[in-house]
Amino acid sequence: MTASHTLDVEQLTLGYKDRAVIESLDLVVPPGRITAIVGANACGKSTLLRSMSRLLAPRTGHVLLDGREVHRMPPKELARTLGLLPQSPVAPEGITVADLVSRGRHPHQRMLARWSIQDDAAVAAALDATSTADLADRAVDELSGGQRQRVWIAMALAQQTDVLLLDEPTTFLDVSHQVEVLDLLTDLNRSRGTTIVMVLHDLNLAARYADHLIALADGKLHAAGTPGEVLTEDCVRAVFGLESRIINDPTSDKPLMLPLGRHHVTA
């Protein structure tokens, strides 16, 4: 579980039909760390994650996991090393938490093979890690937004991948649940060395929780590095077209972005 995998993006160009979304992108995901991808709406963040997990074939360029091209790997083999939690997965009507989390075991099962004790152990570990064991027999539809997101993360954890990609795991959650989810991912990273790559909307939470920050603008890499290096007033202006002030967050010693709108700015 602690084996660190390299995940590299080389000269990647992605698009739908005639529209290019990502152009000639080069990225290195630091193994065993938490990486956050930030950028304006529709700048290609989700598209990039989809391509990194084989769901969208590149027009040109490569996505390499341990030097192997992910688009040429057998899907189940890839899914045992690299997992993706998409932005809005669908919970089948009436499915129980235990059944949903169990679906994370799919890449570890052969076509007609029986359920094994290892599968049970992985599901139990995922439920414990996300504090959802008490909900195991409840229907997913009945849960609150925060609980539901924990259950989806549990499903991704049951997949037992060393690399986990998450597309906006905190969207639609109130601030306490956002922090809860990010704490959970940090626990996972620290206890198992899981490489985490997540798309986040909230710049300040991204700066707080990520070891490595990637800022995308118009399908191109604007900056990559530690939050201190990346999150600058120039960067926010270039990526979001927003004036801002960056101060030091006294609670975490990370940069904190204060937006400057047209109103209510006194100093």
Added chain:
Amino acid sequence: MTTTTLQAVTRGRVRRALRRRLLMAVLAVLIVAMAAISLMFGQTYYPPADIWHVILGETVPGASFTVGELRLPRTAMALIVGLCFGMGGVTFQTMLRNPLASPDIIGITSGASAAATLGIVTLKLTGAEVSVFAIVAGLAVALIVYTLSFKDGVAGTRLVLIGIGIAAMLDSVTSYQLSRAGQWDLQQALRWLTGSLNGASWHEVVPVLIALLVLGPVLLARGRDLTMMQLGDDAAGALGVRMERTRLVVIVAAVGLIAFATAASGPIAFVAFLSGPIAARLFGNGGSLLLPAGLVGSLLVLVADFVGQFAFDHRYPVGVVTGVLGAPYLIYLIVRTNRAGGSL
């Protein structure tokens, strides 16, 4: 991981698996009972012993013909087309994540039906040719509906609406063919409009049985991939499902089942549409619904055919009975999704 959680997970899984097996067994027993009732009752009653002798191939005066040549193929046909419609229907509903996306709503059954009537009335095809023609038409309609609704991926709602339109066009082809068929008797006409098991014979049962034995296992082998697709295309793909290949295999297999069954019995109304949701209600959405929906389909057709034959003083084809059952459910589905704020 704590051992109590592990124990709870294992216990929960074993309990759900037991419940699933128990429900399957109950359905199987009900099917066998219903099949036995359909074989025993009719204008003449034959005791179970006579029927058993006929099944074993012994000659029983009277029963050998009535049971062996009339009731047995009819019952076998009900059982087999029920399985085909149930499995084919739930495949589409699961894959497209929409209970309305059943082959009998989105035009696939109508396509097979239109082709069968066109083949019989105008092209003078017979037997296996009709089946093949119906299957090709079913696949073609599936392809057309799929292509027309493709725009940055397939949206269930768009596909359903386009399918309903195509179905209406194809149904008019069927009606036109029937109006041209002069010597067509009422029972045969009804078969192609609502589905009927009247006059089912062994040479009609054999092709659909072979289709079931070939395509059924193909579909069942993809059962787990199909349940993964319920999570959405991205989530399923990220869990290692080969989406394009799975979609192609299950569409061809499901359309094949539906088309063979339609060629044999006509489009028995709403069986494909009803079986999946009933199975989901009984079994929950935890595991694959293919086999449960197939069993529900079988039971539905057997019961509806028996009711149609004997519950009223007039004999109705099986499709009339299933139609009466299915229509309220269709309305219920539309009302419920409207209340939930869905677009369909």
